[in-house]
Amino acid sequence: MNFLSIVKLTIPVMMGYIPLGMAFGLLLSKLLIPWYYALFMSMFIFAGSGQFLALTLFASQATILEIGIATFLLNLRHTFYGLSMISAFKDFSWKKHYLIFGLTDETFALLKTSDVPEANRERAYLLITALNQSYWIFGSVAGALLGNILPFNYEGIEFSLTALFVVLSIELYKKNRLHKPFFCSTYHWTFLAWCYFHLKKC
Amino acid sequence: MESSYLIGAIIVATVATYTTRIIPFLLFRNCEPSPLIRYIELNMPVMIMVILVFYALKDVKWEVYPYGLAEIIGVGHCDSFTCKV
Incomplete structure (x- = not known):
């Protein structure tokens, strides 16, 4: 696969990562x-919802331990992504550590669904991951810089995170043949939310 | 915000994120995952996402005007942003 066709493959991720990265950058600049x-976080953490969560926790002055535990739990789903990539990465060189590092929701989805020919697969995978990360870095830095220059009304921007989770839930629900887990967890969490709401009033 | 707090938090978040991604490669280096793991792999993400939706909505003030109407309408419209398969 040549470079151009790989870039073409990553366009859907670009369309998602640049606006979402910008939302992240704007939120970051709102927190002063x-x-x-934004550059450091997108370079080293490289986890969409994880970085949003980190900002929320920064705002509430959570301890570093809390941030670590919350990020770990939130990104635990990536463990299950990795499970299905073990055989795909098996014969790759040490460079596969970058692939493991960059195994975000979107990169995983792309690697799983794209038909990359056997020859030079490692190089193609590395390029896909690197391109995806570059879109994410670009978006978040652009958002953070724009947030400093433009006077924005930020009210409600934190809803982008809720929307992201809802959209991902719906996507996963549609992709999954078994719908029982979705209904079970919705039922349980509605019940728990209801309990929480009533306890708070007491 | 102090820079030592931010840098420390970024390092911890980096390690936490990378740990979640490398675990399967360390645990199942030489064997194929079992059917149970396959089942979890398939269904866990939905459960986690639903948890996150509730987590994100936990600060909505349902008891005062406008009774979380903005959130209800917003969540209702999220479906139009998902891929039509």
Whole structure:
């Protein structure tokens, strides 16, 4: 696969990552955090919802331990992505550590669904992951810089995270043949939310 | 916000995220995952996402005006952003 066809393959991820990254950057600048932290976070953490969660926790001055546990739990789903990539990455060189590092929801979906020919598969996978990360970094830095310049009304921007989760839930629900787990967990969490709501009133 | 707090938090979040991604490669280096693992792999993401939706909505004030109407309408419209398969 040549470079151009790989870029073409990653366009759907670009369409998602640049706006979402910008939302992340805007939220970061709203918290008065310097823009280069957006760069560091997107370079090293590289987890969409994980980074949003980190910002929420920064805002509420959570401890570093809390941030670690919450990020771990939130990203635990990636463990199950990795499970289905073991055989695919088996014969790759040490460079597969970058592939493992960059196994986000979107990259995983792309690697799982795309038909990359056997020859040079490692290089293609590395390029896909690197391109995806570059879109994410670009979006988040652009958002953080724009947030410093433009006077924005940020009210409600935190809803982008709720929307992301809802959209991903619906996507997963549609993709899954078994719908029972969805209904079970919705039922249980509605019940728990109801309990929480009533206990808070007491 | 202090830079030591931010840097520490970023390092911890980086390690936590990378750990979640490398675990399966360390645990199942030489064997194929069992049917149970396959089942969990298939259904766990939905459960986690539903948890996250409730987590994100936990601060909505349902008892005062506008009774979370903005959130209800917003969540209702999320479906139009998903892929039509």
